[in-house]
Amino acid sequence: MTRYESELASSTDETLARAFQLKADGRIYKGPPRRTYQSHLHHAHHGPPRLLPNASFLPPFLFFLFKSLYTLVWVPEKIRRHYRRQGIGGPPRRHLIFGNSPKSAACSSEHNLPFLVRVLAAALRRRPGDHREVVMDAGGGLEKGSSTPGEAAVRDGLAGLKGKKWALHRRIINPTFNMERVKKKIELVPEIAACASKMLDDWESRGASGGDFEVEVGEELQRFTADVISHVAFGSSYEEGRRIFELQEEQALLVSLALRSVYIPGFSFLPTRRNRRRQEIDKEIRDSLRRLIRSKDSAGDLISKNLLGLMMSSNKEGAEEDQMGIEEIIDECKTFYFAGKETTANLLTWALLLLALHQEWQTKTREEVKNLCGEHNPPARRTSPGSKQKLATKNIKLGAIDVAAGTEVVIPVIAVHQDKEVWGEDACQFNPLRFSDGRRPTGGYFPFGFGPTICVGQNLALVEAKVALAMILQRFSSFSVAPSYVHAPARHHPPTQYGIQIIFHKA
Numbered sequence: 001m002t003r004y005e006s007e008l009a010s011s012t013d014e015t016l017a018r019a020f021q022l023k024a025d026g027r028i029y030k031g032p033p034r035r036t037y038q039s040h041l042h043h044a045h046h047g048p049p050r051l052l053p054n055a056s057f058l059p060p061f062l063f064f065l066f067k068s069l070y071t072l073v074w075v076p077e078k079i080r081r082h083y084r085r086q087g088i089g090g091p092p093r094r095h096l097i098f099g100n101s102p103k104s105a106a107c108s109s110e111h112n113l114p115f116l117v118r119v120l121a122a123a124l125r126r127r128p129g130d131h132r133e134v135v136m137d138a139g140g141g142l143e144k145g146s147s148t149p150g151e152a153a154v155r156d157g158l159a160g161l162k163g164k165k166w167a168l169h170r171r172i173i174n175p176t177f178n179m180e181r182v183k184k185k186i187e188l189v190p191e192i193a194a195c196a197s198k199m200l201d202d203w204e205s206r207g208a209s210g211g212d213f214e215v216e217v218g219e220e221l222q223r224f225t226a227d228v229i230s231h232v233a234f235g236s237s238y239e240e241g242r243r244i245f246e247l248q249e250e251q252a253l254l255v256s257l258a259l260r261s262v263y264i265p266g267f268s269f270l271p272t273r274r275n276r277r278r279q280e281i282d283k284e285i286r287d288s289l290r291r292l293i294r295s296k297d298s299a300g301d302l303i304s305k306n307l308l309g310l311m312m313s314s315n316k317e318g319a320e321e322d323q324m325g326i327e328e329i330i331d332e333c334k335t336f337y338f339a340g341k342e343t344t345a346n347l348l349t350w351a352l353l354l355l356a357l358h359q360e361w362q363t364k365t366r367e368e369v370k371n372l373c374g375e376h377n378p379p380a381r382r383t384s385p386g387s388k389q390k391l392a393t394k395n396i397k398l399g400a401i402d403v404a405a406g407t408e409v410v411i412p413v414i415a416v417h418q419d420k421e422v423w424g425e426d427a428c429q430f431n432p433l434r435f436s437d438g439r440r441p442t443g444g445y446f447p448f449g450f451g452p453t454i455c456v457g458q459n460l461a462l463v464e465a466k467v468a469l470a471m472i473l474q475r476f477s478s479f480s481v482a483p484s485y486v487h488a489p490a491r492h493h494p495p496t497q498y499g500i501q502i503i504f505h506k507a
């Protein structure tokens, strides 16, 4: 008997067991199949070992498989039929598993929702009037949609919460940004004006020689709004929170990349390079926030009326059911650091671009500001913005359409804001006069959302934007779009691909 034959003969149960990671007692062992000499021999006669799923791996694997098929095939198909019966069609399903997601992800930065969502949005758009019922909440059957685990990185806290937790957090946080505090009590306006002054002094120093100078306003305004939210919500500053903002910037980019690719349930938990980076960033942000809270707390710097102060008092003094835990407070800090900066910066950036493009409106607005506030005084107390996702939690009726529970309803905000039926033939023109009588068409304008989850920061955002715009108009006798500007807006972060370059002129 040759060595080969004797080894083959001895490759009994033990050898086979190893090749298949089986032991003689019949149990299946963890770990990768070991390609031993014997197992090679075994391959020679029986082909490569079959990849038997490991026993402990089997239940989660089956669960994942079932859940994926349910989410990616069964639910969309059920919904598709539901709407087809109502005469609402859509493009044919391109891929059994991914539907039309790859195409929609590739051709627009709008994320990977099942195509029916888009169909419904289109249907709502086709039937004027229906969106108004969506806006009015269709009898309480619409609530905020769920976020994917990737999105949760920037939607912790209020923006991602539902039910009792959401109600508790909202009750604690609401007083920070009510109009009384933001405007009438003049508490926040000077703080906002001081942040704006700091930014404008810096801009001005670039034109020290007296000539015109160019500013990429996108980043500058992000820094300004970061400074404002740091001051008004946390008694801090942009400099103190700089690392958190930088990390959130990176996180937003990673999330926006994830949103632009096809959604696969569970994918964000796999240890890919980007997923690992997202987790590292999240951990570093949480650690930095924990340190910031601890230092404010031990220095006695928590002001009872700012956001952090209110949340900390609930933590220390609230009845047990009214308490916010430290981790929950950190979630909210993350949300406000992000939501408080990005959105208002975008509003200001686009407003500046529009005023730079429409010189006649810039002149009118400057005159109005100077009449109201004078040549140089920062505005005081008399100083008088995609699409939104909701989830149908029960079967509801939107106009003529039966919306099945579980449907994600995308409200095409931009389409509604430019709907000629609502706004008239010049709906797409820049015409601030349409707001001059202070009225808004019911259900035709909702930049801050609607219903109980309406943007908690809207008062702050509007006052902040008005103060900053007024001060920019006061400081500079004119500004215009720089020749280097390339118009490349994007729906996800960052809002433009190449920034917004404006040339300022100081008389």
Ligand code: HEM
Residues within 6 Å of the ligand: 144, 158, 159, 160, 170, 177, 229, 335, 336, 339, 340, 341, 343, 344, 347, 385, 388, 447, 448, 449, 450, 451, 452, 453, 454, 455, 456, 457, 458, 460, 461
């Ligand atoms: C121009 C600026 C802003 C715009 C256009 C905007 C828009 C929105 C919209 C559309 C929603 C969803 C509302 C809904 O569910 O119907 C929202 C929610 C929210 N916004 Fe804003 N926002 C802005 C500024 C801010 C600021 C400055 C803050 C923080 C100070 C903020 C914090 C939040 C939070 C925490 C939520 C979640 C509210 C909840 O679910 O209860 N936003 N915002």
